[in-house]
Ligand SMILES: NC(=O)c1ccc[n+]([C@@H]2O[C@H](COP(=O)([O-])OP(=O)(O)OC[C@H]3O[C@@H](n4cnc5c(N)ncnc54)[C@H](OP(=O)(O)O)[C@@H]3O)[C@@H](O)[C@H]2O)c1
């Protein structure tokens with residue numbers, strides 16, 4: 001009798017748990033991408049300027065265009081002046097009614113003094129949105145002891161992926177706190193959510209970004225400031241070796257538009273429905289299958305990178 005009760009009870013709990021997990025997965029996929037309407041970003045931001053780091057290419061550049069389309073003034077921060085000038089021109093050609101400023105900064109530079117200087121420039125305008133996007137990857141995934149670029153590259157990847165979100169957020173938060181409004185988005189990566197062989201420092205540094213964002217959300221979430229972590233899988237950009245676009249490989253414009261629509265509707269999401277599907281599947285996958293999939297993707301990325309390099313070296 002008692003045993004029967006126990007078995008039935010355990011069965012009911014297991015069933016409830018499975019139902020709960022399925023609901024959660026469906027909610028994560030459908031909530032931000034199908035059901036919820038985008039929030040009023042202007043109101044949540046509380047000020048007219050958006051700062052975007054790594055703004056001259058890929059995801060960052062696409063965020064700039066989409067934010068300008070929604071009427072935000074854009075402060076571009078990146079390392080190559082000529083690309084900044086060109087990006088400013090491109091945005092103004094399409095959205096002539098916004099203001100664009102830019103600052104050159106090489107984020108492999110870890111000097112707090114130089115950050116101070118950059119921050120005093122940025123803080124001249126009223127910042128409603130900060131997109132911590134700049135990031136660095138290896139030329140391709142590999143074992144850490146033989147990573148292309150060696151120790152220097154490993155150090156650069158750690159610095160570029162972790163310092164900007166830390167120092168820029170700290171330096172820009174004061175004006176957001178005064179206004180009791182603001183949005184800070186950190187572009188992390190799905191690689192930060194899983195332990196991926198051959199992605200070492202990149203994966204770990206992205207985990208740092210997600211974790212940092214979550215702690216700051218606890219510090220400032222009740223002060224009117226919204227913190228979001230975006231964890232994409234592969235987006236067809238230079239960093240990913242410019243693969244052809246497909247269902248799972250969106251171009252950066254499609255991606256940024258989708259990700260911006262999730263602000264306020266999810267604090268932590270991949271940014272794109274196909275990626276969310278991928279994320280939920282990987283979460284359910286047994287680890288040995290997952291490891292095998294990572295190995296395959298890493299090999300593909302390496303092959304593509306080496307092929308690209310070969311093509312580039314041809315006259
Ligand atoms: N693409 C993906 O599949 C993918 C997936 C997950 C997460 N992410 C993350 O998304 C973010 C953007 O990636 P992306 O693919 O758009 O990259 P991307 O196309 O390579 O663009 C990177 C941007 O950052 C700038 N930048 C690079 N290194 C810099 C440095 N040291 N100092 C200042 N600016 C620098 C680049 O400027 P220059 O043009 O002057 O180099 C460029 O504007 C990164 O944080 C990345 O980790 C990307």
Ligand SMILES: *[C@@H]1O[C@H](CO)[C@@H](O)[C@H](O)[C@H]1NC(C)=O
Nearest residue numbers: 217218221222264265266267
């Ligand atoms: C995001 O985080 C804030 C602060 O913790 C919380 O108030 C809000 O409900 C969260 N939003 C969503 C969609 O979970």
Ligand SMILES: *[C@@H]1O[C@H](CO)[C@@H](O)[C@H](O)[C@H]1NC(C)=O
Nearest residue numbers: 241242243244245246304307
């Ligand atoms: C990308 O598309 C082009 C043209 O459709 C094709 O020739 C090429 O093989 C594709 N590349 C990859 C990596 O699939």
